[in-house]
Amino acid sequence: MSVRLADGNETASRVEVFVNCSWGTVCDDSWDIQDVTVVCRQLGFPVALKATSNSFFGESQERIHFDEVACNGNEHSIFDCRQSNVDQNCGNREDAGVICSAGNFHCYSICTLSGLRSHAYR
Template sequence: MVHDCQHNEAVGVVCFSVHLVGGSTPREGRIVVTLGTTEGSVCDDSWDNDDARVVCRMLGYSGTAEAVSSAHFGEGSGQIWMDDVNCRGSETSLAKCSFAGFGRHGCSHSEDAGVICH
């Protein structure tokens, strides 16, 4: 086998998914991001309906979406994965939106973001 790669050019895959908790239906709740095997929250700084639309699309809902903030569906615990999320609304994954970087935040769980998918 011939190649021109160095070990520092190796490629890896990180699993990223979302689900909702704390809502009264499966279409609403606090966003829980799973990165690898660790679950965490999304901070509500800059959180809006475009961001919520991306989450709802990831979950298979095609209607409108409403962003909710201030831990409307309860506070998470542990890791906060995302802050300053800024989606255009057309992305296929929250990970493709602009944000501060995984694990970089200036938040507490009282600022956990949620969605209502219509």
């Protein structure tokens, strides 16, 4: 069982999982930072920055393998997390993604018209 990033770059992309001899996507239903923490760690990245949704990195043509992923954040693999293998209520317009960091970044607070936001910069 494997996980990979597709259609982005090495740290920020759509998440795809290898199940039953085929690659497929993860639906963004319930997708959150705990899930991203596990995926980033599984891929060798020490820091999870953001969970992306609504096919932020583009829609895949692959089947959706996981829906309603629910990690606690301490699992070693996305395959250790609770999830549904049923994709009845999800389409590729809801492909989930991650933004990970290899570390060595600094956080700065930036004031915007909509309030205070934290951004990571290398």
